[in-house]
Amino acid sequence: MTDFKEKLNDQSYKLTGQRQAVLDILTLHHEEHLSADQIHKLLEEQKGGVGIATVYRTLQLLEKLKLISRIYLDDGCTRYQIHLETEKHEHHHLICNRCGHVEDFQDDLLDPLEQQVFEQYGFRVFDHRVKFYGICRTCLNVQVN
Amino acid sequence: MTDFKEKLNDQSYKLTGQRQAVLDILTLHHEEHLSADQIHKLLEEQKGGVGIATVYRTLQLLEKLKLISRIYLDDGCTRYQIHLETEKHEHHHLICNRCGHVEDFQDDLLDPLEQQVFEQYGFRVFDHRVKFYGICRTCLNVQVN
DNA sequence: CGATCGAATGATAACAATTATCATTTAAAG
DNA sequence: CTTTAAATGATAATTGTTATCATTCGATCG
Secondary structure, eight states: OHHHHHHHHHTTOOOOHHHHHHHHHHHHTTTSOEEHHHHHHHHHTSSSOOOHHHHHHHHHHHHHTTSEEEEEOSSSOEEEEEOOTTOSSOOEEEEETTTOOEEEEOOOTTHHHHHHHHHHHOOEEEEEEEEEEEEOHHHHHHHHO | OHHHHHHHHHTTOOOOHHHHHHHHHHHHTTTSOEEHHHHHHHHHTSSSOOOHHHHHHHHHHHHHTTSEEEEEOSSSOEEEEEOOTTOSSOOEEEEETTTOOEEEEOOOTTHHHHHHHHHHHOOEEEEEEEEEEEEOHHHHHHHHO
């Protein structure tokens, strides 16, 4: 929290109640890949709430400060997720075609593929995004029963 | 072309000039990952043109017929690309951070990773989407000179 | 062929997500 | 406290996409 204030101060941004509230919601729901609208609704349940314009502005700011990332799950809806300190890299997503559940997924196994992309296409890879579509553990078990 | 007419007839859709025109544009520009708006503008340059609503409707139809795919390059814009018969699988994308060029990329090397996802997360993978971000061959060469 | 009929089209309204505007409020520094 | 630039909220504007509906058109059948 003080960390957040310092990051803001460094670039002469102010720590406001609204900015803290948005960050808190994202921290609390870090597994849930919330949309801007969902964040706005969760904030409305608290005293005061935060205007939708401020939600969007804050999300842009947090992204610029590299505290959150936009997530595109190819459902035509932009989602946001906070970066956890425990993560080495950007993580990826396992998307269940049956129940829609989205699970995060850490991975370091694409290095050989990136090397091959360089050799074959002359393209130097710096980052990657991977989405796997399939059936999650829970739905597999339901199917069995 | 007759192939297209047959595919439409099979499901009692009609072959119209507009549908053919949209498919032609996508065939002609198959490397370019066009947005609906870009397709509409290209069609306007031809005699008559096609209404924007029809462009969207036709894109939905072509996707349902599995003749094209939507592409999300994480720039908040939906793009469309025709399926080429020569492709075994869905392809992936190399996105240049410098010039924005998007190159297609065929890949079959994720199978071991999918196996590991199953062992580690109990998630059974059926499909995947991969995007690599970096610097393309052309920009690398420019940098060297 | 020409008539028929359901499907397709185009113009535009409606809608959803996001951004811009601007008067008012507020955080931070002195 | 005051001051001042930045932030906020309400709302207008914009963009991308879908829905509506009167008109047009492709395919089938006689």
